[in-house]
Structure formats: C-alpha cells, structure tokens
Amino acid sequence: MLETIRKRRSFRTFNKIPVEEEKINTILRAIQFAPSANHKNPWRFWLVKNKEILTQLSQATPWGSFIAQAPLAIVVCADEALSREWLEDASIVGAYIYLEATNQGLGTCWVQNRGSKTPKGKDSEQYIRDLLNISDNLRIVATFPIGYPDEEKASHSDQSFQPDKIRTV
Numbered sequence: 001m002l003e004t005i006r007k008r009r010s011f012r013t014f015n016k017i018p019v020e021e022e023k024i025n026t027i028l029r030a031i032q033f034a035p036s037a038n039h040k041n042p043w044r045f046w047l048v049k050n051k052e053i054l055t056q057l058s059q060a061t062p063w064g065s066f067i068a069q070a071p072l073a074i075v076v077c078a079d080e081a082l083s084r085e086w087l088e089d090a091s092i093v094g095a096y097i098y099l100e101a102t103n104q105g106l107g108t109c110w111v112q113n114r115g116s117k118t119p120k121g122k123d124s125e126q127y128i129r130d131l132l133n134i135s136d137n138l139r140i141v142a143t144f145p146i147g148y149p150d151e152e153k154a155s156h157s158d159q160s161f162q163p164d165k166i167r168t169v
C-alpha cells in the first residue's frame with residue numbers, strides 16, 4: 001500500500017490511449033467502499049466521457065484546463081442535507097480515486113470546484129450543475145480527469161517526510 005501511496009501524484013497531461021472499461025469500473029467500485037460518517041454515503045458521481053462535455057468541464061475553473069485532454073472524468077458531488085460530514089466523506093472519495101487510479105497505472109488530479117469560480121466569474125458549482133443537469137441540493141466538490149499520464153513524475157520519497165509535523169505525546 002505504501003508503494004501506491006508514494007507513487008500517487010497529480011497528473012495533468014494525458015495521452016490518447018483509451019482507458020479500459022474494466023479499469024473505470026474498478027475505480028467506480030473502489031470509491032463506493034469508502035468510509036462515510038454514519039454510513040450515510042452522501043456522495044453522488046457523474047462519469048463523463050463525452051468529449052464536448054469534458055471540454056466544457058475544463059472551463060469550470062481556471063485550474064482545470066487539462067480536463068479537456070482526458071478521456072474521462074469523475075465529478076464528485078455530495079448531498080449536504082444527507083450528512084453534516086458531506087465534505088469529509090467526499091474528500092475521502094477523492095483520495096480513493098487518486099489511489100485506485102494509481103493502482104491501475106492511471107493518472108488523475110483533483111480539480112477544485114467547491115467555492116471556485118469560472119474564469120468569467122460564474123460560480124463553478126452552478127456552472128457544472130447547469131452543464132450536467134445536476135439538482136440544486138448537490139454540492140459539487142471536485143472533478144477528477146482520468147487517463148494514462150503523458151508525463152513522468154517521481155514518486156514521493158522520504159525527503160517529503162516531515163517529522164516536525166508530528167508530535168508524539
């Protein structure tokens with residue numbers, strides 16, 4: 001497990017190799033096994049494969065233009081009325097997407113939507129709700145473009161380990 005955790009990086013360039021359905025399904029299964037407060041599972045997911053929609057998703061924030069190059073993306077949403085801990089739950093799902101994608105030899109990157117604005121100043125969450133026809137009760141946490149990385153990135157090494165962040169009592 002530590003090996004996968006070390007290998008996990010944020011990838012922002014993707015090559016044209018299509019992602020196998022089996023790998024996509026494995027990620028979609030993995031995220032539903034994530035823990036959630038009181039087992040409320042307040043999350044909802046949109047799997048986006050349509051090129052035009054991916055291009056539009058890439059314009060939801062100034063920090064996600066690379067979504068347009070990905071063969072697919074998962075938009076992580078959560079129903080805040082279902083659980084007070086919706087954000088914690090959705091964030092754990094984000095970590096699961098990162099890790100299972102890494103495990104499958106794929107790359108991804110968290111693109112922040114919650115609280116973000118489009119380059120034209122529109123609320124990023126509302127932009128995505130309108131684009132994907134998502135109901136108003138769902139918060140849009142983040143978008144994860146997924147594909148085979150078109151770049152090499154070093155694994156996290158022990159140099160990133162910061163013992164001073166830890167206090168033992």
Ligand SMILES: Cc1cc2nc3c(=O)[nH]c(=O)nc-3n(C[C@H](O)[C@H](O)[C@H](O)COP(=O)(O)O)c2cc1C
Nearest residue numbers: 008009010011012061063064109110111112113156
């Ligand atoms: C909550 C959160 C929000 C992030 N938002 C973005 C984003 O909008 N765009 C982006 O390119 N990367 C985003 N990232 C990725 C971080 O930049 C990245 O995790 C960090 O630089 C460390 O690099 P690594 O993931 O390769 O270890 C986000 C990561 C997290 C956890």
